[in-house]
Amino acid sequence: MEISKNKALLVRDSARTGIDNMRIDDCLLQRAVPEGPIVVRIYRWSEPTLSLGHFQQIEDLVDDPAGISQPSLNRLPWVRRKTGGGAILHDQEITYSFVIPASKGLLDKGANEVLYRAVHEAVRDGLIRLGLEASLSENCTCSVAKKSGDEEPFLCFQRRTPVDLVVGAHKVLGSAQRRTRAGLLQHGSLLLRASGEFGALLGIQDIGKIPSEFLWEEWLVDRLCEGLGTILPLNYEVLELKDLGYLLK
Amino acid sequence: MSIQPEQLKYCDSHEWVYAPADANGVATVGISAFAVAELNDLVFMALPSVGQKLAAGQEFGEVESVKAVSPMYSPVSGEVTEVNSGLVDRLDQLNADPYDQGWMMKIKMSDPSEIAKLMDYQAYQKMISQHG
Numbered sequence: 035m036e037i038s039k040n041k042a043l044l045v046r047d048s049a050r051t052g053i054d055n056m057r058i059d060d061c062l063l064q065r066a067v068p069e070g071p072i073v074v075r076i077y078r079w080s081e082p083t084l085s086l087g088h089f090q091q092i093e094d095l096v097d098d099p100a101g102i103s104q105p106s107l108n109r110l111p112w113v114r115r116k117t118g119g120g121a122i123l124h125d126q127e128i129t130y131s132f133v134i135p136a137s138k139g140l141l142d143k144g145a146n147e148v149l150y151r152a153v154h155e156a157v158r159d160g161l162i163r164l165g166l167e168a169s170l171s172e173n174c175t176c177s178v179a180k181k182s183g184d185e186e187p188f189l190c191f192q193r194r195t196p197v198d199l200v201v202g203a204h205k206v207l208g209s210a211q212r213r214t215r216a217g218l219l220q221h222g223s224l225l226l227r228a229s230g231e232f233g234a235l236l237g238i239q240d241i242g243k244i245p246s247e248f249l250w251e252e253w254l255v256d257r258l259c260e261g262l263g264t265i266l267p268l269n270y271e272v273l274e275l276k277d278l279g280y281l282l283k
Numbered sequence: 284m285s286i287q288p289e290q291l292k293y294c295d296s297h298e299w300v301y302a303p304a305d306a307n308g309v310a311t312v313g314i315s316a317f318a319v320a321e322l323n324d325l326v327f328m329a330l331p332s333v334g335q336k337l338a339a340g341q342e343f344g345e346v347e348s349v350k351a352v353s354p355m356y357s358p359v360s361g362e363v364t365e366v367n368s369g370l371v372d373r374l375d376q377l378n379a380d381p382y383d384q385g386w387m388m389k390i391k392m393s394d395p396s397e398i399a400k401l402m403d404y405q406a407y408q409k410m411i412s413q414h415g
Contacts, residue, residue: 088345088352089327118327119350146351176326195350211351215296 039269042072042262046251047275052083052113052124058275059131059219060116061282066217068137072268073278074258075131076251079124082231084112087119087210090188095121098188104232117221119210120190126227126237128254132262135217148265149220150197150209156261157207157224158199160253166242171198171205191225191235204236224254286382288316292358292401295410297321299382300358302398310359310398312343313386314377317411322348325374330387335363339397343388357390359397365389 050058055077062073084107086092092112095101101108107123134149154170161168173194175186186193190208194200199207209222225237238244262268275282291299297318302310319325327347337343337357344355366388370376377385392398402410 087347087350089329089347116352117350118347118352146349150349176324209350213351213353215354215356 039267040072042074042268042270043278044255044259044270044272045073045075045275045278046255046272047075047077049078049080051080052085052111055079055129056085056113056115058282059133059221062131062133062278063116063212063214063217063219065282066133066135066214068135070135070137071271072135072262072266073133074255074262074270075275076255076258077129077131078127079129082110082123082125082229084110084121084123086112086114086121087190088114088116088212089118090114090121094185095188098185100187100189100192100232100234104234106231110231115210115221116212117210117219118212119208120186120193121188122190122208122223123229123232123235124223125229125231126225128224128226128250130222130224130254130258131219132258133217133219134266136215146211146213147197149211149218152264153209153220153222153258153261154197154199154207156257156264157254160257160260161199161201161206161238161242164242164244166201166238168199168201168206170196171200172196189232189235190223201238201241204241206238206241224250226250286311286386288382289404291382292398292403293407293410294356294358294401296356298355298358300398300401301386302359302392302395308361308392308395309364310361310390310392311386312358312388312390313381314346314355315407315411316381319377319381319385322346322353324348325377328371328374330366330368330371331363333363333366337361337363337390339394355387358401359390359392360394361390361392363388364391 158168171194175193212219227237227239330344339360342354343357
């Protein structure tokens with residue numbers, strides 16, 4: 035008997051402003067319907083932008099060691115995500131998002147780690163094949179911060195959760211989620227190179243010997259399909275964003 | 284006040300509501316011990332404002348755990364009369380006691396008959412046991 039596959043729409047989008055990028059992902063989550071397709075989007079940002087976790091305030095950056103040491107962060111355009119976690123500097127990185135409708139049975143509150151892990155392990159295995167010593171962090175700055183009474187660092191890539199992907203001491207992939215009755219939105223950011231706005235965070239290209247012309251978007255699409263495919267059998271259709279117009283109104 | 288889980292009505296999204304006959308139509312709302320355990324390591328919570336009007340099933344607040352933001356839905360319609368605002372800074376109270384200390388809001392119900400549509404304790408226990 036043939037196993038029925040879930041329909042997934044794959045969009046390799048162009049670079050957009052922070053406001054547009056977040057608006058599109060919010061729309062895709064709001065329009066998620068039972069038995070509707072999973073939508074996967076890969077995109078960049080048209081200018082260096084900070085995206086804040088849903089509960090973060092931009093004022094908190096001023097008191098954060100990263101904000102004090104790198105005041106240029108305070109001057110960047112910023113947008114708030116619907117997903118949790120810390121702020122991300124979107125510059126030399128690729129962002130992914132996917133929306134899974136509630137009907138796919140992955141919305142139990144305890145199921146979030148399953149999705150983080152599926153994607154991060156696929157990226158980890160891909161990086162290992164590229165010769166990088168990638169692993170899941172297995173550390174958690176949240177628990178450390180709670181015990182000490184300190185706040186976690188403002189920037190996501192200075193924090194650690196056990197499923198974050200690291201190469202040596204450097205975090206290169208982090209993800210976050212939002213859940214509603216309609217479905218689940220997961221965001222993630224793959225750090226390729228250090229940003230001129232904040233050089234302390236190294237990316238994959240800074241650590242590994244990978245040709246500068248390496249096609250990371252294609253590579254990340256394959257890893258996402260691989261990771262999600264370990265949870266749900268998926269049948270992908272590649273589209274452009276304009277083809278999703280009906281979901282973005 | 285001492286709220287026992289057996290006295291409560293529940294939503295499938297894991298909120299509980301306590302609406303005794305002598306409360307003049309004011310219901311107390313929170314989230315179940317099961318939801319607190321599933322959420323694991325809560326770091327942020329947002330609650331509604333006093334005076335806010337809510338419809339049954341409408342979002343009244345949000346929680347963040349393990350970088351996932353999840354909404355909480357009001358079990359009944361009405362106007363928020365009181366909020367346990369101190370809970371936001373003492374989320375560990377939810378782990379210790381999601382019913383008495385962990386209540387989130389009180390709401391003056393506009394349609395108390397909505398309570399009858401919710402699950403009782405036994406039905407809720409059956410639902411969560413099927414989560415595996």
